[in-house]
Amino acid sequence: MLKVSRRALLTTAAGAAAGCLVQSPAVLAQAAPLKLKFGNDLPATHSVNVRLREAVEAITAETKGQVEISLFPNNQLGSDSDMITQLRSGALELATMPGTVLSTLIPTASLTGVGFAFTSYDKVWAAMDGEVGGFIRRNIEKVGLFPFESVWDNGFRQITTSTKPITAPADLANFKIRVPVVPLWVAMFSAFGASPISVPLSEAYSALQTRIADGQENPLALIDSAKFYEVQKFCSLTNHSWDGFWLLSSGKIWKTIPQDVQKLLQTTFNAAARKQRNDIVQANADLQKSLEGKGLTFNKTDAELFQATLAKTSFYKDAKTKFGDEAWALLQRYAGNIS
Structure with missing residues (x-):
């Protein structure tokens, strides 16, 4: 079980305050649970949200409730553009965002959405887990967002x-x-x-x-x-x-999260992304x-x-x-x- 210490949370709060982020939901003045909001534009029943709920529950259990993540599907926190703005300002901590939608801010994020470019998943995942994904990830970081390593499947x-x-x-x-x-x-x-x-x-x-x-x-x-x-x-x-979904964190907020919690979030969400990719493959066989x-x-x-x-x-x-x-x-x- 991951232990998020009172000292780590107080250090997080102090560091955030120094960065003028004292109003952010992720900043904790007391050794209280670290509370994070997670938004996206997908229906609650979509495989992305199904796997996200599992991941959130696993993180809550691993930290014994010291990290609380609230999931808001179906544009409950606003449009995609609204959530991008919230991520950049630090008002929203986490979100999944289609690469093509993210391209309104980062043009290269829609590179993989070029019409009739990819013909199979073998090509898609070789690109996204390889140089194409790395290239897009570096461009996302330039606008103050933290992209998780594994891309989720939009299909x-x-x-x-x-x-x-x-x-x-x-x-x-x-x-x-x-x-x-x-x-x-x-x-x-x-x-x-x-x-x-x-x-x-x-x-x-x-x-x-x-x-x-x-x-x-x-x-x-x-x-x-x-x-x-x-x-x-x-x-x-x-x-x-x-097109795929990038799991993103606000760069401002990510810097304030203790490193052991960062590692847990990355490990858990990246593993969930891999499961969701398999969900889509299986679903496509049955959905027609x-x-x-x-x-x-x-x-x-x-x-x-x-x-x-x-x-x-x-x-x-x-x-x-x-x-x-x-x-x-x-x-x-x-x-x-x-x-």
Whole structure:
């Protein structure tokens, strides 16, 4: 059992006070439990939150309640942009954040979300546990955030619609599709001639229900946990992009946490991330059948056709310019030639 001593917590509080962080929830003036808030944009039933709850319970047990982490799923603490701001200021201690959403602050964080770049999980995890992940991690640290080592899985993304199946690139012409507030994916769907509508995940269901958008794109796990099948009829297996979740701590707060607690948090959350990756693999094997039972009609697509169509536009050229030669070379080292 990890022992968080009164001296360690008092030292933490003193160090934080010296750094003008006395108002932060993580700063303790007494030998009281270390209380941390953890936010994300995912439904409570998503595998990320299931594994996070297990990890939080393990940390509480290991420290005999001396470290208390409160989990706030489903944008309870605000939009992704709000939580990024809170992390940087120290008002929020922990969060999981999709790389593509994080790219509004750190452009290279969306590198792995380039359309039709990765074709398998072998390539994804080789990149994220290797040089691509290290490159993005260093850029995250530059903006005052602490990124944990293991990236969580958001999965390969598919398109659902309420009007028609997407079988070929031409089906996306003038199609109103909800996408996250992610410039990379707005650019990709615009290149296909679609009409992308950027709204936060917490507003996506109502946007589909009220026909502000006729479709959306997300991994099967999120399509299921967000109950999009209630307002969509078709699911086209496009595998058009992969994205992961970074587990982040406020850099300001992280510096105030005792080193033994830092080590426990890293060990426990990184192990949970590995379990969650396996959850998604297993879920993907079962989810299509489950979602078919809930009313979605599935169809396969030709990824090479979509990639070739995208290559005829300026999308890849613009992406390479945006990310820079170093980042693009790293991506192609793992994903292969995608220009």
